[in-house]
Amino acid sequence: MKIRKFEERDLQDLYEVISDPIVMEYIEPPYTMEQTKQFLQKEGLSESPRILAAENDAGEFVGYVIYHDYDEDAVEIGWLLKRACWRKGYALELTMMLIDKAKRDGKNVVMECAPSHEITRHIAEKYGFKFSGMIDDCHVYRYDHIRIVDDDIRLIPYYPCEEVTLEWYQDPDVCKQVDNIDYVYDRERLNIMYDYLDSNGSLYYIEYQGTLVGDVSLRDNCEIAIVICKEYQNKHIGRRCVLDMIKLAKEKGMQSVRANIYSFNEQSRKMFMAVGFIQKDEELFDYTISD
Numbered sequence: 001m002k003i004r005k006f007e008e009r010d011l012q013d014l015y016e017v018i019s020d021p022i023v024m025e026y027i028e029p030p031y032t033m034e035q036t037k038q039f040l041q042k043e044g045l046s047e048s049p050r051i052l053a054a055e056n057d058a059g060e061f062v063g064y065v066i067y068h069d070y071d072e073d074a075v076e077i078g079w080l081l082k083r084a085c086w087r088k089g090y091a092l093e094l095t096m097m098l099i100d101k102a103k104r105d106g107k108n109v110v111m112e113c114a115p116s117h118e119i120t121r122h123i124a125e126k127y128g129f130k131f132s133g134m135i136d137d138c139h140v141y142r143y144d145h146i147r148i149v150d151d152d153i154r155l156i157p158y159y160p161c162e163e164v165t166l167e168w169y170q171d172p173d174v175c176k177q178v179d180n181i182d183y184v185y186d187r188e189r190l191n192i193m194y195d196y197l198d199s200n201g202s203l204y205y206i207e208y209q210g211t212l213v214g215d216v217s218l219r220d221n222c223e224i225a226i227v228i229c230k231e232y233q234n235k236h237i238g239r240r241c242v243l244d245m246i247k248l249a250k251e252k253g254m255q256s257v258r259a260n261i262y263s264f265n266e267q268s269r270k271m272f273m274a275v276g277f278i279q280k281d282e283e284l285f286d287y288t289i290s291d
Helices: 008-018 033-044 090-104 118-126 162-168 172-179 187-199 237-251 266-274
Strands: 002-004 051-055 061-069 074-081 108-113 130-135 138-143 153-157 201-208 211-219 224-228 256-260 284-288
Touching: 002 090, 008 033, 008 061, 008 074, 033 051, 061 090, 074 090, 090 108, 090 118, 108 118, 118 138, 153 237, 162 187, 162 211, 172 224, 187 201, 187 211, 201 237, 211 237, 224 237, 224 256, 237 256, 237 266, 266 284
Parallel strands: 074 108
Antiparallel strands: 002 051, 051 061, 061 074, 108 138, 130 138, 153 201, 201 211, 211 224, 256 284
16 A cells, blocks of 8 residues: 555545545544535645545555644554445555554554544554543544653664664674674665564664664563664663663563673673673673562
């Protein structure tokens, strides 16, 4: 599927959606053509549009999606589809696309729906949204995938961002510390690493004062790994992120976490021990999580 900006030529297709009384049952009364023109101009063709056109793989207009700022940390998402496009899996696919877009934009996600709108509620719960209350007679569901460490640091769930992340692994010292290798990463090696970490645990980018500066992961086998680009080392960023990974491990019900650190990586060893890790073997450090 494809999400794109609205164009003037989409007026008739948009009218077909929002003039349909069954489509609009849980939203508001069906729109007239004049109301549709005003809606398109205000919400779809403005400098900062709040709605975007949605097309299927054949390039056919199927409806529109909602994507706009909701509060300081979140965007609101949603969709409205032509009745002929219901029950084709489009809503699920569009929801995933919008969640991925929010990740890239560094935002949490909110969905609102009428209490009786079971389909939206089902999709929200399917993707891990949590009910957070009522606003203007609507149920509000939130998906807070961003971890707030402190005023300076946020952890952003992984998404492909090679134009930024590959540069971190062009530093020979970083590659030596991470993999004990004497050469830098290429794109293939970077993607293999990230795909593995993302598929076998929780992987985050570290955002420090609005800039991506490294990555941190908690694998399903309880292992923590972290990389900070050289320019941002020695600012206690790693220490704060590791403490948050310990918190995440506790949320997941883990009893302990560990880190494997090469013997020559004295900087990382000191950092992990400073937050309470105990050396168990030459390169193995362990942290027991208390209740």
